[in-house]
Amino acid sequence: MTGTASPAIHISGAAALQDETRSPVPSTQREGLTVSMLINGQPYQFNIDSRTSLLDLLRDHAGLTGTKKGCDHGQCGACTVLTDGRRTLSCMSFAAMNDGWEITTIEGLSSADGDLHPMQQAFIDHDAFQCGYCTPGQILSAVACVEEGHAESDADIREYMSGNLCRCAAYPNIVAAVKQARNEMEKA
Amino acid sequence: MTTSEAAPLPRENMGQPLARVDGRLKVMGRANYPADIPVNNLAHGLLVASGIARGRVQELHLDEAHAVKGVLDILTHDHIRGELEPPEFGTSGSSSIGPLHDDKIWHDGQIIALVIAETIEAAREAAMRITVDYKEEQPSTSFGSEGTETVAASEVSQQFKEDVKAGDFETAFDAAEVKIDVEYGMPTHHHNPIEMFSTTAYWQGEELTVHEPTQNVYGWKVEIARQLKIEPDRVRVISPYIGGAFGSKGPITPRTAIVALAARRLGRPVRCVVTRSQSFTTQTYRAETRHHIQMAAARDGRITAFKHEGWEVTSRPDPYVVGGTKTTGRLYNYGSVLTKVFLVKTDRPTPSYMRAPAETPYIYALENAMDEMAVALNMDPVEFRRVNDASQDAIEGKPFSSRSLMQCYDEAASEFGWSKRNPQVGSMRDGDWLIGMGCATAVHPANVAPCAVRITLRDDGHARVQTASHEIGTGVQTVAAQLAAEHLGLHPSMVQVEMGDTRLPPAPVTGGSSTTASVCSAIIKACEEIREKLARAAVTANDGPLAGRDPASVLLKNGRLVAADASQALKDVFKHVGSGVIEQYTEFRPDGASPDAVSNLYQGKMEMVSGEKGDMIKYAFGAEFVEVRIHRRTREIRVPRVVGAFSGGRIMNTRTARSQLMGGMIWGISSALHEATEFDWRSARVVNRDLQDYLVPVNADIQDVKVILVPETDTHVNLAGVKGLGELGNVGTAAAIASAVHHATGKRIRELPIRIDNLLG
Ligand code: FES
Ligand code: FES
Numbered sequence: 001m002t003g004t005a006s007p008a009i010h011i012s013g014a015a016a017l018q019d020e021t022r023s024p025v026p027s028t029q030r031e032g033l034t035v036s037m038l039i040n041g042q043p044y045q046f047n048i049d050s051r052t053s054l055l056d057l058l059r060d061h062a063g064l065t066g067t068k069k070g071c072d073h074g075q076c077g078a079c080t081v082l083t084d085g086r087r088t089l090s091c092m093s094f095a096a097m098n099d100g101w102e103i104t105t106i107e108g109l110s111s112a113d114g115d116l117h118p119m120q121q122a123f124i125d126h127d128a129f130q131c132g133y134c135t136p137g138q139i140l141s142a143v144a145c146v147e148e149g150h151a152e153s154d155a156d157i158r159e160y161m162s163g164n165l166c167r168c169a170a171y172p173n174i175v176a177a178v179k180q181a182r183n184e185m186e187k188a
Numbered sequence: 189m190t191t192s193e194a195a196p197l198p199r200e201n202m203g204q205p206l207a208r209v210d211g212r213l214k215v216m217g218r219a220n221y222p223a224d225i226p227v228n229n230l231a232h233g234l235l236v237a238s239g240i241a242r243g244r245v246q247e248l249h250l251d252e253a254h255a256v257k258g259v260l261d262i263l264t265h266d267h268i269r270g271e272l273e274p275p276e277f278g279t280s281g282s283s284s285i286g287p288l289h290d291d292k293i294w295h296d297g298q299i300i301a302l303v304i305a306e307t308i309e310a311a312r313e314a315a316m317r318i319t320v321d322y323k324e325e326q327p328s329t330s331f332g333s334e335g336t337e338t339v340a341a342s343e344v345s346q347q348f349k350e351d352v353k354a355g356d357f358e359t360a361f362d363a364a365e366v367k368i369d370v371e372y373g374m375p376t377h378h379h380n381p382i383e384m385f386s387t388t389a390y391w392q393g394e395e396l397t398v399h400e401p402t403q404n405v406y407g408w409k410v411e412i413a414r415q416l417k418i419e420p421d422r423v424r425v426i427s428p429y430i431g432g433a434f435g436s437k438g439p440i441t442p443r444t445a446i447v448a449l450a451a452r453r454l455g456r457p458v459r460c461v462v463t464r465s466q467s468f469t470t471q472t473y474r475a476e477t478r479h480h481i482q483m484a485a486a487r488d489g490r491i492t493a494f495k496h497e498g499w500e501v502t503s504r505p506d507p508y509v510v511g512g513t514k515t516t517g518r519l520y521n522y523g524s525v526l527t528k529v530f531l532v533k534t535d536r537p538t539p540s541y542m543r544a545p546a547e548t549p550y551i552y553a554l555e556n557a558m559d560e561m562a563v564a565l566n567m568d569p570v571e572f573r574r575v576n577d578a579s580q581d582a583i584e585g586k587p588f589s590s591r592s593l594m595q596c597y598d599e600a601a602s603e604f605g606w607s608k609r610n611p612q613v614g615s616m617r618d619g620d621w622l623i624g625m626g627c628a629t630a631v632h633p634a635n636v637a638p639c640a641v642r643i644t645l646r647d648d649g650h651a652r653v654q655t656a657s658h659e660i661g662t663g664v665q666t667v668a669a670q671l672a673a674e675h676l677g678l679h680p681s682m683v684q685v686e687m688g689d690t691r692l693p694p695a696p697v698t699g700g701s702s703t704t705a706s707v708c709s710a711i712i713k714a715c716e717e718i719r720e721k722l723a724r725a726a727v728t729a730n731d732g733p734l735a736g737r738d739p740a741s742v743l744l745k746n747g748r749l750v751a752a753d754a755s756q757a758l759k760d761v762f763k764h765v766g767s768g769v770i771e772q773y774t775e776f777r778p779d780g781a782s783p784d785a786v787s788n789l790y791q792g793k794m795e796m797v798s799g800e801k802g803d804m805i806k807y808a809f810g811a812e813f814v815e816v817r818i819h820r821r822t823r824e825i826r827v828p829r830v831v832g833a834f835s836g837g838r839i840m841n842t843r844t845a846r847s848q849l850m851g852g853m854i855w856g857i858s859s860a861l862h863e864a865t866e867f868d869w870r871s872a873r874v875v876n877r878d879l880q881d882y883l884v885p886v887n888a889d890i891q892d893v894k895v896i897l898v899p900e901t902d903t904h905v906n907l908a909g910v911k912g913l914g915e916l917g918n919v920g921t922a923a924a925i926a927s928a929v930h931h932a933t934g935k936r937i938r939e940l941p942i943r944i945d946n947l948l949g
Contacts, residue, residue: 051309060308065224066217068431070382071464075879078382106217120215124207127194127847131661132214133383133431139215162886165879167382167432168661169854170847171890173194 035099040108055079057095066106077164080137087144106136118184122177130168151182196842200899205843219429222399223386233460234311236301241872242327242535245291252317258310263302277506280407282439283538296873297469327535327872341509341529348509352517355524360493364484372553373939375864377474383431389448390457401430403438404697409690410792415445427688433660435541468877472540476501479553489575492523503538512550521578544915555628555923589804589904592835596811600833604813613934621817624932628920630810633799634911636778637696638785639710647762657695663844675715677744701912708908714774725764808911810834816928823947833896838909846895852917860925
């Protein structure tokens with residue numbers, strides 16, 4: 001039998017299907033790509049492989065490892081960042097698509113003098129994490145959730161925070177944290 | 189601090205709900221998990237996994253992959269043979285299956301190559317361009333598949349030497365008036381911590397450093413060294429923060445030594461992040477189990493006979509045993525007990541431990557049977573447990589060191605409002621929703637292991653606690669800071685904690701809910717030694733307010749050494765010591781551990797004293813109550829309420845304790861209604877290998893989860909009086925839900941997970 005292996009991205013199915021996932025242009029002919037963006041208020045410029053995801057760009061090229069990789073498939077929410085203020089799964093976005101955009105990562109949420117954003121403080125107050133790995137994504141999602149006006153009721157918060165998995169299952173504490181921060185963000 | 193349900197007021201024998209000491213780092217994205225550590229000149233590795241479950245690799249076609257720009261190396265079995273010692277089953281090793289040691293394929297998704305490239309993108313492209321010629325054989329997937337082999341666990345396992353039993357089951361069962369004979373099943377589960385598995389390895393001369401999320405830095409150091417055929421002293425394993433583990437990061441992976449070898453071949457650091465789909469086949473998992481229970485009781489509800497047989501999936505070569513009969517056989521006052529565990533060998537990876545490995549499946553079966561028996565007896569399920577509550581274990585007649593099971597039932601039942609439950613099946617409704625209520629026992633052995641710690645106290649009142657334990661999210665760093673502060677008379681903010689590095693004193697694997705007990709016992713012992721040193725210096729001094737006192741009567745409090753009517757500031761006491769700092773290195777060996785237990789710890793061989801060992805049975809208990817709502821037409825299942833009451837001896841921090849138990853109960857909901865690893869039975873391959881198809885609860889699946897911490901003092905378990913809570917919460921929940929589903933619908937679903945399709949029709 002001749003078949004393909006199961007490499008990085010698993011495609012369950014025939015070998016032909018996997019062949020389609022192969023890059024049509026051999027990488028020997030690939031050119032680097034230049035992208036610029038404003039990350040946490042700082043201008044950055046990168047020369048990257050055109051296939052680089054925004055997540056890998058942040059972690060491996062910008063050194064901002066606060067943004068986490070939990071699946072690389074848009075299924076867990078750990079990689080959530082704000083792009084021009086909207087929550088985005090950075091693993092599902094090519095870096096090149098964000099050329100010229102403003103990106104906020106967890107590192108940019110607290111003020112330069114170390115004051116925490118009300119959402120960050122609320123996560124501490126309500127023990128809204130255990131291992132902390134999903135937390136940067138949860139916090140950015142929660143900030144957007146409040147700003148979108150989707151944090152009015154517990155049921156809304158649960159629904160609109162359901163794109164962020166927490167395997168430690170801090171969910172009830174996350175809901176409590178979002179409520180506290182919502183009240184403070186609305187006051188501010 | 190705000191008033192929050194997250195910070196319960198401590199009751200008797202409970203510590204304060206101090207907020208996590210690593211909280212600030214974690215909410216700022218500054219807690220460095222192993223794949224976050226910046227490393228210069230990093231090359232990226234990517235695994236290539238087998239597309240068949242059984243057979244041989246005939247040929248790997250690598251030319252196209254090598255041609256990809258940026259590819260540095262591709263390792264296959266041709267490169268590994270002879271370079272590495274094969275992995276071994278047992279202790280730190282999860283499996284004897286050594287991928288790349290030869291061409292044999294033992295299971296789906298086995299590692300068949302490792303691609304190293306300058307970038308992740310190039311590695312991914314190269315991996316895609318590898319094709320494989322296989323010689324495929326027909327694999328066996330699970331119970332009932334052709335070609336499996338069934339063996340008695342006690343005949344093949346070093347860890348599980350006998351099946352517990354007591355009395356004459358057959359006679360008692362035959363004679364009984366009321367009896368049940370039922371079968372249950374729990375599917376394969378994968379831990380799926382949100383942090384992806386990864387290895388980063390680099391060499392500095394002859395010294396190897398490995399950054400990897402692990403629950404067992406010492407065990408891994410020794411095992412990595414063995415596989416690489418070098419001295420353990422040349423290996424350093426670092427894992428300061430771990431993004432969830434649940435058992436998945438305890439056993440050494442088949443990948444780690446291979447990545448280290450790749451880094452040595454290249455002469456540069458290599459980081460290999462395992463894709464989510466690969467983690468379903470290159471990491472461990474919870475074995476699929478089947479259970480057969482026969483139970484009999486007298487009309488008054490007293491159980492007279494209990495039989496529990498278990499069948500567990502394992503790999504071809506390794507006899508991994510789940511073996512929960514050692515707990516189910518001891519839980520109630522049964523009269524007679526008969527148990528037997530069988531292993532079913534299949535073409536799958538070797539399973540290993542996952543959150544309450546033995547209790548989650550086995551207590552699920554037992555507690556379901558308890559509910560079925562209560563129904564058969566027409567008894568209230570809580571009263572049925574009360575009638576069969578035990579003061580000694582049913583197997584050896586040993587007393588329980590403490591057992592607050594019925595207190596847990598009473599507190600949880602009252603909070604839940606159990607008295608309002610109408611026992612009649614299908615009788616409770618709210619509009620279109622059928623309401624069901626169920627309950628179950630949670631139980632987990634109180635385990636403890638040897639542990640070493642170094643505590644440094646400075647005359648300015650700063651302290652540092654160092655031990656190679658692991659912060660997987662349990663809050664052990666917080667608890668360590670809090671406890672050291674309490675015993676040294678300092679504010680917790682003055683205590684710095686360092687963990688997760690083999691340069692620190694050895695600590696056991698973070699597993700079996702033994703960490704708080706083991707680490708805290710070592711800290712208490714070390715702090716007492718520091719107090720003694722300071723006290724002795726102060727009382728034997730020529731002058732000073734404490735001169736001439738009894739050293740046992742002075743304590744450390746608020747930065748001072750304090751006697752009944754006099755005290756001295758730490759700074760001044762240190763002058764008598766003749767140094768500005770005390771560095772205390774302490775080894776803790778639990779009662780019942782072998783004389784070599786501590787020296788074995790340095791060799792990476794862990795000896796856990798489990799709850800059944802010794803003159804007493806040491807278990808933590810809990811009682812869980814759930815309400816389910818099932819839509820009359822769509823059969824959608826919701827869980828609006830869960831209440832759990834738990835007794836775990838000393839509670840070090842009510843905040844972190846509550847969070848662990850809450851997370852555990854949500855895991856229980858997940859095992860009841862959500863998660864299962866599904867297989868294509870023809871090919872023994874995992875079908876749902878991602879987080880979209882492997883279901884775990886999302887926020888919207890979870891509503892009210894209430895945790896009650898029931899006060900309990902147990903001086904027998906260990907020096908710290910701690911029983912451990914990490915695994916208690918998810919035991920029993922699934923049975924409570926299955927019982928509630930029965931109460932709502934009259935349907936007894938015995939195979940998990942319970943999904944809408946089980947309830948239709
Ligand atoms: S890493 Fe992007 S959604 Fe999981
Ligand atoms: S805190 Fe661990 S995954 Fe959310």
